[in-house]
Amino acid sequence: MIYRSLLVTSLLISSSFSLELDKLDITNQNKLTLEQVVNLSLINDSWIIGNKYAQEAIESNSISIASYADPKITIGALNLPTDGFDFNQEGMTQLKIGVSQMFPRGDSLEIKQEQLKLKASQFPYQREDRKSKLTAKISQLWLNAYKAQESISLIKNNLFLFERLIDVAESSYSTTIGRSKQQDIIRAQLELTKLDDKITVLKQNKDEFLSKISEWLYTFSDGENVFKYSNLTLPKELPNIKMINKATLNSNINSQTLITIFSEHPSIKNIDQKIKSVSKGVLLSKEKYKPQFGVNTSYGYRGDDLMGKSRSDLLSIGVSFDIPIFTKNKQDKELQTAILNLKSVKTEKFTQLRKHVASFENTKVNLLRLKDRYSIYKNKLIPQINEEVEATLTAYTNDEGDFADVVRSRITQLNAKIDMLNINVEIQKNIINYNYLFATNAEEIINTVGKEGSNL
Template structure:
């Protein structure tokens, strides 16, 4: 007694429908809409705005003079009587002193913090570009699963037909169909069901990850997309350039505009101001003080003149070997470290671009091979094997293998198309600096 697939298939389908029932009233997102929504709702951007706002506020504070000091006191009070008018030198004193930082310390501190603040717009631009890549790849992974499910469901009827043919031929003994052929046909149908279950699982996982970026736990994909033109390649001329020296020059120009590099350039400017700030330690620090001394009348009632004092103080940085020199040395070392960071990031970007470009070119070759020959040849092989079996000149197992191979070839062609789209999204990331507009305003404004 064999187990008829027509009995248990509705059970499997019902479970798959149950897993997808919550998508019935979900919001639908196209690729472009998903990317823009994720960028708009990214909480990291709000954190960057707050960091910029904090640095802007600190720059204003750093450029302000320190608060003046006020002193109050009684001088030369006789301790035998504590009489304020007894002695001529007894006075009530009020003093004010103000310190002035060395050289251009205030303006340089403010300049450094402003340049650190101006790194944030470039950081946000790079973040937006990264979010575009991540969300596009998640969307495309989901799209790949859905299209693969569609291809398998489309061919399911053909495999069911093969099972019916094998069962009819075996029952009537009109052909050369054996029991193992019937079992093989039913097995392939069962494996298709298992494959569908795994694809639904992959799709649901991709949708969940995509929903995290969109802030929407229940979503679906728009169905009016064409896998041939999901993402437009921003710089096909750079891909097609064959002269290596010209290509390297163009790539260097493109990457030098990338927001990740521009952010480090702004950091270099900030640390350059830090070197200038450290050199201000060689200059003296000045201070001004003034005081007023009030005196009471003499015991006989005569008025006494009040006192006014004013003075200037400054330090003299004579021993600079272990203080100022080391401070400047440290600032220079920090600046060189940031320059090294820029060279490292630029090298990483170039290597990543070369890898993505090489993958793209190979995918183009594979797509051409699938479109021009492979899909056609696989279809011809499947038709030939079926025709031979129909004419009692072929093996049923070969028919099943040929149909499975054709289906796998069409699925693989779909994967090549999707991988090309994902690769284009990655390549477009490296052109994020082109037409980049950074608004030079503070978050508060």
């Protein structure tokens, strides 16, 4: 009875001490918040920089492509007599300079310029979608690392309790008045070993997620990678992400309304601009049925005749053009190709919208089920488990319960806390996925508000 009373006192003291130790440890850490990680990742993303260069290149090309082809100049001596190469011998002999200029086919230059401008207009939407996707990806990695970190913290808090259980059980077993059995000690030691192994696995998971995060925290200087954050640590507080269009979570919204909303998403806007650009290709193909015109002019200088009389110089002016007659295997096929490309891009938009709708439905179901689980754990399961822990400890203290029940209840309590943590983290992860679908810019995806769980 004495040892069992001592067990209760030891567990209470150990639990209080472990919590204070954990708080002290966390406050002294160098913390890298979710917002900091995301911002650094966006700053250091070389894809975004390359995308800007690609846009500038196409914008520059859209200016140059609207210019006419350079005129061609020809200079030559015509009809020189081969018997003496005397410039004045024959009347047909002349020095000739000519200029020719080809004009674009129909409105092809204007259409090409508009097509490139539309293509360049895709890039800002591509960058915004890239930022949104990268924000979601880095946030998922950060939350996974956070989950591992806090699970380790919860287990470490309970290590003190199990160590005290072993100490008290061993003391009770070594005395004649104690009722602890050897199997009680072995059971407690086994659970302690399992917890140590679980900590090792969680540390491995945390390191894996942090290493994936660190990939995006490289900075580029003179072509070399300079890594600034070699030892990442995360804050103890779980971010509470604000949900965009929260009203859609608890309402029956139809697919057409969703498509209208998702049509403003950067990824869909990018495809819209792509459709406009490809549609210009159809117009460009139709222009190839029109003739292409060119003009040419030349001036021929003739020398004096053998009697010293001057000869008239010669001026030539002409127009050239082609006639697209054999169109079956050329222009017709080019137009058909352009039309099929346009249909393909329109199908791409439909496919992307369908993915958004499916992702919305899946994420919505996940959030509703997680909301239910959160409520069950918070209002029922956790309080019931805490009562069970108190009851088993009281029963054991009064010689009415087994030591194994005390250990089992503590393990159940620890697992419930870890499960509760997992639920909270999964809620935030799904809210991020939800926000990605509705966000028109990356900043909206991880805005934080209120207390934990209040956004559902």
